[in-house]
Amino acid sequence: MKNNRFAVFIILTFLIYVMSNGEWCIPIFAWIYPILFLCMIYLNRTRKVYLIISSIYAIGFIVQFWRAIGMDIKICIIVAILLSFLKVLPYIYWSKSKMRFQDTIIFASIMVSIEYIIYLIYPALGGLSDAYTQYQNLYLLQIVTVTGIYGIIFLMYWTAAMVIWIWNNKSKKEYIRKYIIVYGSVIGLVFVYGVVMFHFVGNSDKSVRIAGVTVPISELLNNDKDVYSTFYTNTFTDENITNTRNKLSSVADELFLKTELEAQAGAKIVFWSELNGAVLKQDEDMLLQRASDMAKQEEIYLIVSLLVKTPYEDLKENKTVAFNPQGELISEYFKYGRSIGELCQKGDGMLKSFDTEYGRIAPFICSDMAFLSKIQQAGRNNVDILIVPASDWKEMTLLAAKTAIVRGVENGSNIIRHTNNGMSIVSNVKGCVLAQTDYFQSDTKTLSAQVAMKGRFTLYSYIGNLFVYLCNLYLLGSFILPQIKLRGG
Structure with missing residues (x-):
């Protein structure tokens, strides 16, 4: 018994x-x-x-x-x-x-x-x-x-x-x-x-409208014969490359259209979620010029998230590139915390923040938020808003969102995390979730919200x-x- x-x-x-x-x-x-x-x-x-x-x-x-x-x-x-x-x-x-x-x-x-x-x-x-x-x-x-x-x-x-x-x-x-x-x-x-x-x-009355946009890029990267073979194998043909360039050009058109719509709706900062700017190396400069022109045209800060593939090279570039309202390139940040099996160049993990009239801003990409020693730079450098483009899968998205929220509280930064295939969130320096949207239930795949412009001091940022x-x-x-x-x- x-x-x-x-x-x-x-x-x-x-x-x-x-x-x-x-x-x-x-x-x-x-x-x-x-x-x-x-x-x-x-x-x-x-x-x-x-x-x-x-x-x-x-x-x-x-x-x-x-x-x-x-x-x-x-x-x-x-x-x-x-x-x-x-x-x-x-x-x-x-x-x-x-x-x-x-x-x-x-x-x-x-x-x-x-x-x-x-x-x-x-x-x-x-x-x-x-x-x-x-x-x-x-x-x-x-x-x-x-x-x-x-x-x-x-x-x-x-x-x-x-x-x-x-x-x-x-x-x-x-x-x-x-x-x-x-x-x-x-x-x-x-x-x-x-x-x-x-x-x-840490109370702040001033806020800025920020929008994160995304397209169903994961479906294209993982399931399209031309794009998958070009990005993840060395067995592609010239026809695969041509088709890939055309398909990714259509993706870019949609991203810029969504960016323009959000800017016209009042967003002062717009960013793309991780991997959305998938592009072949020979087309990267043209895409970045379009981003620069868009930022200048709409007078916004535009942060594009790129996945750059050079044919026959295994390591891709997973990075963000930021432009100011004058169309000037002001930040380039490579992902540091690569996921399991992610064949991308490893960034140096150094913060690439920039000052704006809406506070100090810095991008971190997806799993970078797990690295305590790296994200502490945000607190030490008085980053007010952390922009986090991400790419999830359904089962892990809540865990990733929790991590981002806690990182924001630890370092006194407001967070906007926008993701493919998951839950996008906005949280303030206290950990309050102010806005969220589910990729799987959203028609627009867009998260737009007012984000506080002021962070706060935290002791943890300095004593670790x-x-x-x-x-x-x-x-x-x-x-x-x-x-x-x-x-x-």
Whole structure:
């Protein structure tokens, strides 16, 4: 009977974990499942419990993210197993600790360190962190202006450990009271900070109309015989090239028509979503001249997103080129964070911002938003508006949008992210989503909105992941100092 109850508990925990992130995200479950994992340790004191927790992590990761991250299923399984080995470590520590109050802090600090290690290994996986599930908890979200997402991770796991610790010591009311006050004070300060930052810091009355336009370019690149063979193989013919040039010329005509319509509707800044300006190298100059003429004609800032292919060369150029209302080229930015299997030249990751009468603006392309060290340039350089042309697939678009929203809050920048095949969003420096449109339900495939012209200062832009390093120092002190004292004694 006892084994049956434990089996039911395992199934329940697995279901809650699966629905804590990914495609079926219920944000409160991201706080609950670590508590259930810790409960599991008390229900089963054998080493078998580590295998159970690892299995839930691994299988759950595949269910949550396989379609979203676009990995081959075999690679996804290997990644899931490796991540599960890392994420079980805090629970192993907890089960072997004396379960003191300081162990609750160590437990949370270990998970912070692990999340950071995962980011360092492969930044795109860092974008799957449970912290992003809290993007709609706007008071809590403001803490990322100091700690990045790792402050949220710490609070989630510290809360889980504290729940178990308080339950285990519930008979020692006087003993646990002061520690509950410490925990409650920290949570209270985070909440107060969030209220102040949300309501009183970073308010801006001035805004500018920005439009993102797109055409169904993915269908053409992936499924058209002429375009696909020219862009992704070396087996094309002269006829393929001729047909490709004609088809892409028609795409460009549509993009410029949409650009003109948005400018005439009042947009002062217009940009194309990622890959939309697909063009062969021999036609690039002509397309850029058209962009320059359009910017000058409509008196707008125009940011064109290009995918430039030189026949017989494997690496394409995935970049943005910006023009001012005088038709002058003012910025060229190459994508830094290439996706899996993306054969494009790697950019240097250096910010290419430019000043306008509507604030300081900078483009970042799609998965570049996952790279913390690169996007911090936006905060340090006082970028007011981040323009993010992107290209998604249906299952991953919400994860990508969450990442962009949080990056904006961390660095005090307003975000407009427009994408092919996904959800386009506008968010302000506080993380509020001000506008959104779904590619699959939109007739025009266009996102147009008023975007605040002023960003705000954030400490995180300057100190980076100092909070992570402090957690690491605490861990080192917790593990090394007792050994020094032991040997000294």
